[in-house]
Amino acid sequence: ENVAAYRELLLEPLKSLYLDLQPLIESFGVLETLPRRCVCTPYTDRRFCPTEPLKNYVYLKFRQAGRETDRVGLYFDMGCDGYACGLRFYQKTTAGMRARRDDVAARPDAYRKALLAIGDKPYLFHGEAYKRDHCPDCNDPLIKNLLNRKYFSVDFLSPINETVFSSALADELTDNFQRLSALLQLVCEEEISFSHSDE
Numbered sequence: 001e002n003v004a005a006y007r008e009l010l011l012e013p014l015k016s017l018y019l020d021l022q023p024l025i026e027s028f029g030v031l032e033t034l035p036r037r038c039v040c041t042p043y044t045d046r047r048f049c050p051t052e053p054l055k056n057y058v059y060l061k062f063r064q065a066g067r068e069t070d071r072v073g074l075y076f077d078m079g080c081d082g083y084a085c086g087l088r089f090y091q092k093t094t095a096g097m098r099a100r101r102d103d104v105a106a107r108p109d110a111y112r113k114a115l116l117a118i119g120d121k122p123y124l125f126h127g128e129a130y131k132r133d134h135c136p137d138c139n140d141p142l143i144k145n146l147l148n149r150k151y152f153s154v155d156f157l158s159p160i161n162e163t164v165f166s167s168a169l170a171d172e173l174t175d176n177f178q179r180l181s182a183l184l185q186l187v188c189e190e191e192i193s194f195s196h197s198d199e
Contacts, residue, residue: 006042014039014058017076020170021060024177030188031062031073038062056080063090064188070096072187074177082160085173086123087180087187088153097151100187105135107186108143114183115142118154121179127152154180 018039025033032038040059044052056079063073069091076085089097104111127149135147146152156176163169 010058011042014060017170017173018060020167021062021076021173021177024174025062025074028181028184030064030184032065033062061090069093070100072184074180074184076173078160078164080160082158083164084155084157085176086153086155087183088155089151092151100151101147104143104146108138108140110186111146111183112140112142114186117182118179121156121176124155124157125149125152126155154183 015035018035022033025031038060040055040061042054044055046053058078060076061073062075064071070093071090072087073090074085074087077083089100125145128151129149133148135144138144138147163172
């Protein structure tokens with residue numbers, strides 16, 4: 001009965017959300033969209049969660065195709081208390097994130113423009129920050145925030161509300177992903193330049 005409830009209440013709505021987002025994700029031309037690679041399963045990886053066989057959250061991940069490390073992607077996560085979506089990196093490496101910061105430093109105007117394209121909707125930067133200022137001569141707070149992090153993500157956060165029980169959730173995610181599209185494309189341009197940075 002738990003399997004039946006999971007399919008009805010979580011898996012089928014999540015698959016429906018995936019289908020609503022798929023045309024937009026495919027239009028970006030740089031992210032993988034195979035369902036088995038994008039839609040979560042209910043089971044945890046027992047190597048890391050040996051006492052918790054089932055996830056207590058669901059997610060969609062649309063990660064950059066053609067790369068094994070330092071893959072940029074768009075995501076949607078939802079747990080019992082809230083949900084989030086945004087842009088983050090998967091399979092991060094030290095060399096890959098160093099290359100990312102180098103590209104931000106080399107093209108600050110392009111990154112500033114991509115970040116401003118997100119608009120005035122509230123979002124957060126996440127990512128481990130350095131203990132000391134790595135760019136004391138940088139006077140642009142947007143760029144400085146990126147350069148002073150070992151890695152970064154851009155996230156929209158929300159508590160659980162009526163949106164998650166309607167088609168408004170797909171509309172909200174579509175809007176957020178479109179706001180991030182300029183940054184996504186910029187990062188993927190850089191990924192081509194640094195595709196051999198770990199070799």
